[in-house]
Amino acid sequence: MIPGTTAASFLLVVVLGAMSPGPDFVVVTRSALAGGRRAGMAAGLGIALGVFAWVVAIALGVAAVLTASAIAFTVVKLAGAAYLVVLGVKAWLAVRRGEYRDLGDAAVAERLGAGAAFRQGLVTNLLNPKVAVYFLALLPQFLPAGGATLQTLELAAIATGGTVVWFVTLAVVVGALKRFFAAGRVRRVLDAVLGSVLVALGLKVAAETA
Template structure:
């Protein structure tokens, strides 16, 4: 079993890492604004599943192979960059189409569904090989030298729980403020800004060398 102090320290590091602004943060924020708290929480759950898969892959040695192979790393990185740009362009297209109305006046288009938000969160995380690099560097610092599979599984559960904790909180906060952003012009401006941020992050990811 992982000692309680070690588990608490690992959870704190995971949450602090999740808080750092990045693609996951933007996806949950936009999901919460366009689909409400339910969509935001679903996006956060998708990201948490992505973290679980990455950490499990590290335990199986798959992630180490990915980060050791420049070609594999680049393929996943470019796929992730393309997906972020795709999400950003979707936001831009929504701005161009218009159709924004005040929330109190009824929606002109259906809100983002929880299933779609979940998939966006999952793919955004899984197509980011930086997550593998992060946990490859982090896990050994919290595992004993003779760390067993059970202890790795415990850390995997903690990493997943910490991710759910932060992004669930973010979704609730942004979802609660959704009515504050209920003015159609405000939401159109937010879509333009968040779409631009997603495209910029995608281009940044594509340009990074490691």
């Protein structure tokens, strides 16, 4: 078992890391804007599942192979970068079409569904090899000497829980501002800004080295 103080410290680090601006933050924010609180939460759950998958991959040694292989790392990185650009372009296209209305019952069918938001969160995280690098560097600092796979899985559960807490909180906050964000003009501006951020993040990821 991981000691309580170690688990608490690890949880704090994970939450602070999740709070830092990046692709996951933007995806959850835009999901909550496009589909409401439920879609934002679903995107956060997708991201959390991605985190769990990466930590399990580390426990099994898969992530170490990925980060050790320049070709594999580059392939996953470029796929992730392309996905972010695609999401950004979709936001731009929504602005170009100008099909915004104040979000009421008539617009429910146009909202982003929870399933689609979940997939966006999951894919965004799984196609970001920097997550593997981050946890490969972080986990040894919290594992006891000779730590077993079971203890790594305990940390995976903690990391998943911390990620869920932060992104669900973010979705709830965005959802609480629903009336402000529901205005068509505001949505247009936010889609333009968040779309640009997603494209910029995609290009940044593509240009980064391992």
